[in-house]
Amino acid sequence: MFARLKGIVDEIGADHAVIDVHGVGYLVQASRRTLGALGGTGAEAVLHIETHVREDHIHLYGFVDRSERDWFRLLVTVQGVGAKVALAVLSVLEPGALAAAIAAQDARPPARATGVGPKLAKRIVMELRDKAALVGIGAADVAVLARSMRTPEAAAAAAAAKSPDIAAFDDALSALVNLGYRESEAEPALRRVADAAGETAADVQLLLRGALKELAR
Incomplete structure (x- = not known):
């Protein structure tokens, strides 16, 4: 079973790449995101591999991360x-x-x-x-979404130090950053949701759901 390939990009197609590893060309199917990250023919590439074995074929699927x-x-x-x-x-x-x-x-x-x-x-x-x-x-x-939410005890401590709306905004922003969004894109989305929410802006989950919808557009 293959788990990783490191070699030279020999060919890039619409839905696949051929990676030359010590003279052996491996046909790897991949997403456009991964294909776009390979750097072109002749570039060195490292791909994480998922191997699917069937009775009549072996398919390699490659991923940039x-x-x-x-x-x-x-x-x-x-x-x-x-x-x-x-x-x-x-x-x-x-x-x-x-x-x-x-x-x-x-x-x-x-x-x-x-x-x-x-x-x-x-x-x-x-x-x-x-x-x-x-x-x-x-x-x-x-899963990060759930882990990023404060426990009731932590939320109570944060509320004692901050106003509810500020605490909720910070918690929602932290969750979005942990999900992989840049703070520079997450914060404006949260601001728009918070401004529209008015008195309900202290609700972390409301802010988070609204911001995720904004960012998914």
């Missing part, structure tokens, strides 16, 4: 999502954006992928919400 590979593994557990569709989803959504869509239960972003209709997109966000939280697949997964 472990987070994308782990989301691929989860995506193919959803009924109706095969390897091709999983790569299509990862071609239009980076791991942080996919996590945001799942956390917000917004089926519109994955529905942009080729081969994903509205029903399948809804199934993806619904099924992966529980699966991602269960296995905890890295810095950009939905």
